[in-house]
Amino acid sequence: MSGVRQSLVIVGAGPRGTGVLERIAANSPDGSGELALDVHLVDPFPPGGGRIWRQEQSPLLWMNSQAQDVTMFTDDTVQLDGPVLPGPALHEWAGIDGRVFADRRSQGDYLRWVYEKAVAGLPAGVVVHHHARRALRLSGSRGGRQQVWLEGRPRPLLADAVVLTQGHLDAELDDEQEELAAYAERHGLVHLPPDFTADSDLSALAPGQDVLVRGFGLAFVDLMVLLTEGRGGRYEGDRYLPSGREPVLHVGSRRGVPYRSKIGYDWDAAAGERPPLPRFLGPAQIDELLARDDGFDFHRDVWPLIDKELGFAHYHRLFTAHPERTRVAWDVFEAKYAAAAPLGAELRALVAAAVPDPADRLDLTALDHPLDGVRHASYEELQEGLRGHITADLERRHDPEHSPDLAVFLGLLSVYGQVVRLGDIGAWWHGFFSYLASGPPGPRLRQLLALSRAGVVRFVGADLRITAEDGVFRATAATVPGLRIDARALVEARLPQPTLARTRDRLLRELHDEGAASTPAGLLAVDPADGRILYRDGSAHPRRFALGPHTDARGAGAFTRPRTNSPSFRQNDATARAVLTLLRDLSCRATAA
Template identity: 35%
Template sequence: MGKSTSIRAAIIGAGPRGTSVLERLLAHAATLSGSVAVHLDVIDPHPAGPGHVWQPAQSRLYLMNTQSFYPTVIPEDPRLPAPLAGATFDQWRARQRTDPSPSLTPEELEELAVLESRDFPSRALYGRYLRCTVEELLGRLPDGVTVAFHETAAESVHRTGDAFDVGLGSGGSLTVDSVVLALGHIPSRLNLEQRELQASAGQLGLRYLPPAVPADVDWSAIPAGEPVLVRGMGLNFFDAMGQLTEGRGGKFTDAGAGLEYQSSGQEPLIIAASRRGTPYRAKAALDGYYPSSVTLRYLTEAALERFAAAGILPGFDHDLWPLLHRDTLWAYYSTLVRSQPGAVPDVPAFLAALDEAMRPHAHSSTNWEDAVESVLAVHVGPRHRLDLLGLASPLAGRSFPSRADLDAAVVDYLLDDARRSALGEQDPVKMAIGALHRGRAVLKTAVADGGITDESWVAGLRGWFESFVEGLASGPPALRAEQLAALARAGVVSFVGPDPRFSVDRRARRFTAVSPWVGGQPVTATTMVEALAPANRVAANDSPLLQQLLDDGLVRPRLMMTAEGAPVEATGLDVRPHPYRPVAANGSVTDGLYVLGLQLSATQWGTAIAAEAVQPGGPVYASGQRTLRDADEIAQAILGA
């Protein structure tokens, strides 16, 4: 759309991504010449900035999964129009320490007083940052720009000629030139097993809490002193754990021999279950988001350029993972020889041989992994070898006579993992994970916009690697692992074991769970909590707006082809870049309709969730602020800038 004397756009969704679109629209509007009136309608039932997930009034026990220095909604790219207001979260945090906003509550001031750059802030405080950012932007509106906020749901979007009619849940509609779908987390329908569990609970008088945003859950409904079966041991699990322990008056103390838990007597007995049988590994203590001692040698921008120059569309398992696998091994063994003198007798000879074994040789038919194994057999004893895939499944290959034996093993794992996290760059395992973490940033750029084959996206990237790397590199602060170990020692938490099976004992009127690797009777409870985020699948959505767009054919899910040639429905919308516009059911692209964020999950991988602030002295990956550049492209298209 070219410039006109009047431009009106609607942003549906007022969380972080909607806020980024608003910020970019204002930045671009400030550069427009001539007499141009711009009106922006921001639509969300929740206050603008925090949106649904980051509400400032939620429990301060809910922590972010990243440290203060990481997140931002303000771009730091000098190639983009300069922001009119706002800062990164860490800059905002530091400013509030010396010049606090009058809107800050006593609880927020108390948290800010002790929160440092490397600490993990509460989600509530991040929500306050988002709200303050919106307020700052509204105080700097360019001439000719007006913004209206509609605290209601957008329930429909219809194309009418060259415009769109946006139906509002509060009644009436808005007529606009452009619409941005920044929907964020949308409600999802339960899968078949979850629907059966929910139906059985209704019939038998049991409590079943389906997947939900943790702050939306009524944790007080779970009775004290009774078993509660919690499925999932990812990040939502730690939210549930905090609400059911510290949230009920319990306290953690440290007398020098590790954390201990003092019960309030109001806790339930938490029985935790997941496919691995253990939670995600905890984050290492680092000065930055990536370990400074780890440098990628194989999965590099130059390697990606070589694929492009050769006309190769890489496959994940065949082309990209072997490079990252090498980087991970090198990070582990180079850290091992640095941090544990004596682990390898002849360090120079070992590193030279390892480097030679891992270097790609076009003239050689030798399997590089076999060559590496030969080098390790000569130089590294079994105790110091890396079992990379085993890191994500620490209980694999083990069985336990009883759940007490299992609980003891999980506590040992948690304490060992927390110890390794405290060692930071001196721990070989955490540096191997650090290489995966760095590699993930490169992969995000490599695989976006059709950068790998469909079949390797389905079978490799999303088929096995995503869950593998999430379990290693997306874990909680190490404090959470120590707290979970303390709760297990105090008898407040116990575990089910790997590969659990869930069912309902209708005669006993109880949920049951059992692991094939743990002896004893199945665990039972009258309450079950799904500690899982709602599924991010557009085809399984429970959003009236998204369902209307699908039903009317304005958008469609993306289809991908498997290696067998079978089409499978991907998680996100089918879109055309750039900027991202949804593909209609008939294959056309509707001008003026844009998508940003989680519904791009079939085109982007891992970049639609948060933006990474630039860290002084740290690496700057193109994927770090990808979502902010996407917002900038949308703003340019809307304003014709």
């Protein structure tokens, strides 16, 4: 490149922005004089950890992955064009047991180190500047430099290229939440809308107060921790000793149960061969779906392939590791399984004949609807029933005799890495993936059981319905017919789901107003090849890129398990290389001129 200094602005300095910077460093040419570049990182939070992994949060909050399952570095499984630069996973860097669920501050320390390592790996001609401000607006013609306007700064940053990696976003309230908020204000109630739990002001929830909680995923787990241990309670073995400052949490959801426990053993403990994945949903099948002139439908065209892929992982493990629980040899079953249509009667009959115990058969529909048809005669009977469900899940997910569950988990990771190429396939798949593959650590569910026995957490059941009437919030659910719980506080224990039209990120909202394309679910549309932002006229912006959960190329996370060919790493690399190519081309034009 020429000696003319160029400028790259990355909006969002958390894990995704750090990952892009690491790939910029990995793909930059050697030699101090070939790249003259200012990189501007724009984020009000410190680089590396960003908002979610910042130091200023409760030390009681954990990561949701074991330390050995968290890395920011590529390895030889990642299918990318750039160089592989291995590095330590979290447990190796921190010198801790790989099975530990580290607190989020520790992960923030790791991410800060990754950021500093990436900066140190940049050529000498690259200078990184952090702007602890919010980006408000992005302007500029397609043929010229971009202007990134920052909060509290009169002049914009000039950029030859811009990468938007803001991560999870806040959202304006939707119509339902607006109505609930207005109702709460009129009647003097407490209403906490969807939010990042660590950022929520929970002080309005009084000791002993009945609180309705809608949502039973990871946001609920954080809420549970902050309102119990965070208020001075403690555990002695399987008992919870309240401080007296806790509210009473009445929790329910569509499923009515918490996410499935993290699996409490690894492949070495389970022994045996890993399922050879992908098998029925790999690159060829994704290419075929993308090539269809009439498009594809997720439930009609994609879900049957997912079901068959996960079933293959499950039965491969069952037949090869536990053949005594099957009636035929694996090669016989595999041939018939491969020939059978997904979700069909032939496949169901094959499984029923070859796998005698229904508990050894994979039924994804039953897993997704665990309380369908379950009815309890009383509220107290429901508490016992849910404690039994959670206990059974914990025992199964920590028992290598059920190692087909671990094979299905690996299958889910494989599937996620494939379907990310399909773009926006709706929220259902991401919720299902999280429910099975991204549930809480086992110790958190044991704490939940203790809180239930102590009466601090009360289960409401499935198909939870919240209404606002008679001056209170009212909960009903299908699991206990006739059950009604009234409370003066409601917490929506789930993350905001911002569309481009509703996000509180002003820059993204204005991009959408100016013509940036969105998917039916409201995600920012990007070119899957390199992350360039797409516009409603069908064009891709030559200088603007975006990565992360606010786009239709979202991966399972900005960091990932080692040796899983992470789609996030592939995306980071492709975007970094596209940015460097753009800068090189612009530099060559400037030199020629």
